[in-house]
Amino acid sequence: MIIGLKKNIAQWMVIYTRSNFEKKVDKNLKEQGIVSYCPLITSRNKWADRVKTVEKPFFSSYLFVKASPLEVNKIKSSPGVITLLSHNGKHVVITELEIEQIRSITQNYADAEVISLKSLKIGDKVKITDGLLVNKEGLVNKIMGTKVLMVIEQLDCAVVVKVNQLALNVAS
Known part of the structure; x- marks a missing residue:
């Protein structure tokens, strides 16, 4: 049945996480066998005595997960996950092209930042x-x-x- 097959198709969705838990949630989901993507950007932090290069999440409190509807409850119950973003009662779905654009931006633009x-x-x-x-x-x-x-x-x-x-x- 076509409807049943669509329900089992993995799609990119957006996860809203606890503050500063993006990398931890990403690691935890990957350990559970769920495809997860936390876009990171490299920045240089300067203190009085040193300069350090760190990777920080590109989107504060958000990351992406490629999952089927059957995996949603498992994702929602993962530590640090607050919810999956939804609009009008349906999970927000991100296209593969949009994920690739985000990957390209984070890999090619060191000074990129997200502005609402x-x-x-x-x-x-x-x-x-x-x-x-x-x-x-x-x-x-x-x-x-x-x-x-x-x-x-x-x-x-x-x-x-x-x-x-x-x-x-x-x-x-």
Whole structure:
């Protein structure tokens, strides 16, 4: 039966974890034989007496798991897991392409960071970190859902950018 087969198909889902438990949950799930992915980014932390390179989760309190609906209860009961993200009562499913894009970003952009669209404000100075306008800076003039109208002075123009949360950095 086609419906039964679809229920057994493993799909990428998003796990919400306890704060600072991303790597522990990832390790625990892998030990249970569940495909798990905790995107990590390497950063250099500087203290007064030393500099240390550390790997930290790219998404705070989130990681991804490729599992079938039959494995959901096992995942939810794992230590450190709060829940699987859902929308309208259904688990949020991430495509393989989106997972590969996240892998590519974390492997190729050492200074990448996640910025919530909710944290963007009119007047913020932002730097585009991916795509055709990479490294261009501009000011946010208007926010329209997932689109941002920004002025790019270097190009003497204004553009509307469909914002990928991973494609903008708030410039300092």
